[in-house]
Amino acid sequence: MILHQLIDYETLRVVWWLLLGVLLIGFAVMDGFDLGTAALLPFVAKTDVERRVVINAVGPVWEGNQVWLILGGGAIFAAWPPLYAVSFSGFYLAMFAILFALILRPVGFKYRSKRDSAAWRAGWDWALFVGGLVPALVMGVAVGNVLRGVPFRLDTDLRIFYEGTTLFELLNPFGLLCGLLSVAMLVMHGGAWLVLKSEGPVAERSRTYGSIAALVTAVLFALGGLWLWLGVDGYRITSEIATTGASNPLAKTVEQAPGVWFENYGRHSWMMLAPLLGFAGALGSLAFFKARREVPALLASSVSILGIISTVGLSMFPFILPSSIDPQSSLTVWDASSSHLTLFIMLVVTVIFVPLVVAYTAWVYRILWGKVDAKAISDGSGHAY
Template identity: 50%
Template sequence: MLDYPTLKIIWWLLVGVLLIGFAIMDGHDMGVGTLLPFVGKNDIERRVVINTVGPHWDGNQVWFITGGGAIFAAWPLVYATAFSGFYWAMLVVLWALFFRPVGFDYRSKIHNLTWRKTWDWGLFVGGAVPPVIFGVAFGNLLQGVPFQFNNYLISTYTGSFWQLLNPFALLAGVVSSAMITMHGGTYLAHRTEGVIQTRAIRGASIAALILVITFVAAGFWLQHIDGFRITSAVNSASLPDPLNKTVIREAGAWMLNYQRQPLLWILPALGIACPMVAVALMKMRYTLSAFVVSSLSLIGVIGTAGASMFPFIMPSSTMPSASLTIWDSASSHLSLGIMFWATLIFMPLIVLYTSWAYRVMRGKVTTTQIEANEHSAY
């Protein structure tokens, strides 16, 4: 079995892969939902938009569920603390997600314009709200979350829901929303044609511009935010004990990893350059390439946040020394080892069946297809 410190790093990478997989796979159908009321101008056009993601949106939820499960199993202290501190924010995400299954299943069951428009806006909420909340959560992680531990390692959240809605976190929410909207637009551009494709490209282009501007603005702002730095010796093989270290806050601390490892600058470079490249490719109608490049931009944006915070997972603004890192909040050596081998078996299976499903459902969705399948299409 791999040694304990190596497994801790591997699981930091694997959780990152799961979060990126969720953003790419579930993110594009959330982006489609966000664009739905604006790209489809009538019922038949909106049905085209919905059917680009209708057959596989629920399969993409695997990434979301697996990511949450991995955090629970690999970082139990992080899971318990985050889901307590972000409780109301998580409920908002859950309530928004309720609109997706019922919206997809019931939206076209009744031939009533008001009914269908209502569910169109429900699908918009289910696609637009979660990315904003996830972005706000990352914005708060970069500033530190107000929680602390007692001597029994019982965490107490000392903030409120409204504290989460601070200016930097809201900016991070805009970054996340623009990123997912752009990604959904590139997917729509690939799966549609004609006027719907043109509107999708326009929507994705606007979102890409907002993404680049806000991502750069957040980067400059982050340099002036007090980050976190461990000043005591770190025992990477120790059992979970977040109180057994000394942490200080200082401006520019989140930039230290980039100074030590200059190759990490590739990540923010991807987040800035790839959206513009994706827009150019869409306008030339290289839509599949645009979707791949858009996926790279998601890797860049999410990877930038992860690389900035490493080795921190959930810093504490109330009690900096209680901040959770990959070294002192992981599960046991045995648990991480068993999960690692299980992941090596099941992750390729997920990728294989997902690839097969997308291959089977490839091609353009047209108004002619929807009209010919009036009673079976979404």
Template identity: 65%
Template sequence: MELPLDYPTLRVIWWGLLGVLLIGFALTDGYDLGVATLLPFVAKTDAERRLVINTIGPMWEGHQVWLILGGGAIFAAWPYVYAVSFSGFYLAMFVVLSALILRPVGFKYRSKRESTAWRSSWDWALFIGGFVPALIFGVAVGNVLRGVPFDFDSMLRATYEGGLFGLLNPFALLVGLVSVAMLVMHGASWIVVKAEKGPVRDRAARFGSIAAMLTIGLFVIAGIWTATLLPGYTITTDVLLDGPSNPMRKAVSVEAGAWVNNFVRYPWMVLAPLMAVAGAFLAAVSLGKKRNAASLAGSAMSVFGVVATAGVSMFPFILPSSLNPDASLTVWDSSSSHGTLFFMLIMTVIFVPLILLYTGWVFKVLWGRVTSEQATSPGSY
């Protein structure tokens, strides 16, 4: 059966959709992680901490849909990527999931007892549930940019030769710090928008301004490292854009600074890092002046730009291999079949707009500042 969209176009569409899902998760659950990371520092009393928790309490669960959709998209559209990454990063993912599990438990149990020690323990659990995923997600991106130690045998069975502590290399930790600073900035912007005027909002604005400037500094350092020292990957053979998915039918070279080639070849891609820096600067200035909408818009722009920069710099690579560069997974050789991508796209066109409409409706219903009276009333978090 002749399908309306050709195979190469569908592959690029699904590469873009994967980026959209990751950005959607970073924009929504990202500020949840940032708020949780800030919790012990912007709130000093029990009432203040309940105020902070209630800025995200009613809606954080809905944001998990982007994480689930992202994992599902990798499983269905990029099976090779799913097989290698979910196996190779298994221990790191276990750490992330363990930290994320602390969030629902912390939200539900924190205020069940009046004990100061009890509530303080859950506050730090919520901090771990915010900080650890923010760091590990960035570390994962840093390792993808460096290349992941995997290979395929003659039967296309994947082998991985890395370990949990091998992921904690200097460049990956730098990218992890970019992620933490970025999401703390985003979380602080959310608190400034949602919390009533008072000391919590003032502290969040101060921490957010610092985090925004750190985002710029760390992002620029990571960019210079990537452009000058970090090995990048380049396909050196002809690429069959509509061929069957087999990552072992190409040759790949590795050279320092290769990840910036796309910005030279496609100058419009420079918009991504410009958005990352300009958005963080806008957030820093707006947080200092308590301009609520501008600070949140700036932090959202920066989050979009940071995630997009990693994606466009690597195209067409999705998961490069440091063990055998020729085994690297790209847009052109690691996707599902033509028919699978097309029928999945139909489902996506139907259901993603519904998710966006529902998310928008929830934001509309729950919009408005959270007050201390609401945060400490019975039934609140």
């Protein structure tokens, strides 16, 4: 027996759909507090020492956290080639905006203290703010547009044609709502991180802004669900589904209809756990902020991120990228994956190396555990940034 046939093609496709979700959630949880912290920088830090406290709260770990973004992009490229092709061509300008903003982060960290000038440092502080806010906003906008459907089609040779126009068409009302939800969610997470890692005025301001963001997250999540139910057509497959056949998105028929994105919850009641975790995590984080419980607040915000992202994935299953102009071209778990052998080899590599990444990350956080010392920053005896 050929080794890769030990796991059938259908199972491998579902496994890689789950792993893609894990990687995206891992990025949102691990790098999300970095983005949220940067977005909070102008609001929670009023003096240069306070700003350095905020920067040093994430400075030693942000590079390792960004590994999850690289892993997610690599998984999309290798496991779902058509998804990679459509998203990275259709969302090219959005991706460019994200990458430009992310580049500002390491540059800001490295150059901020190169000159003893208040104006120089203020400029780089705003660059760090942009580096946190823009990716959080644009990623949420992208998810909103995926739920609405993306304007692409496939011809009979499976060539991809993206027929969108400009970046601004992505900034539709529903997309912007999802973008604001993403910002609120990550600001809540960043606030929880800063409460854990700082003391004094920075921690108190972070607690206040984190509490507000937690409440806003719950409200926007509810509004997004209501809007999705009433104002956004979902997609369903109306033909026979070939779960083990060769990848060919055109070998199916698809229709759009209101409320379809909620059908999975009716068929599988356990899926309701995802939105419940989204709400419970946000409201729990709010309660823990008020109770001054640092670690539980961070864990609760992580649970909220898990629930909100899982809600999107479970609502859309088996779709991973629907087409708004030619529903038949929509990409699904069953017809947009790499070959059986490719998915199996990737799974073996993942099983070996992802636990190593997790173990190393855990070790780093254990070593770096503790609060940033403002006194050590003031007298120059500690901290790198």
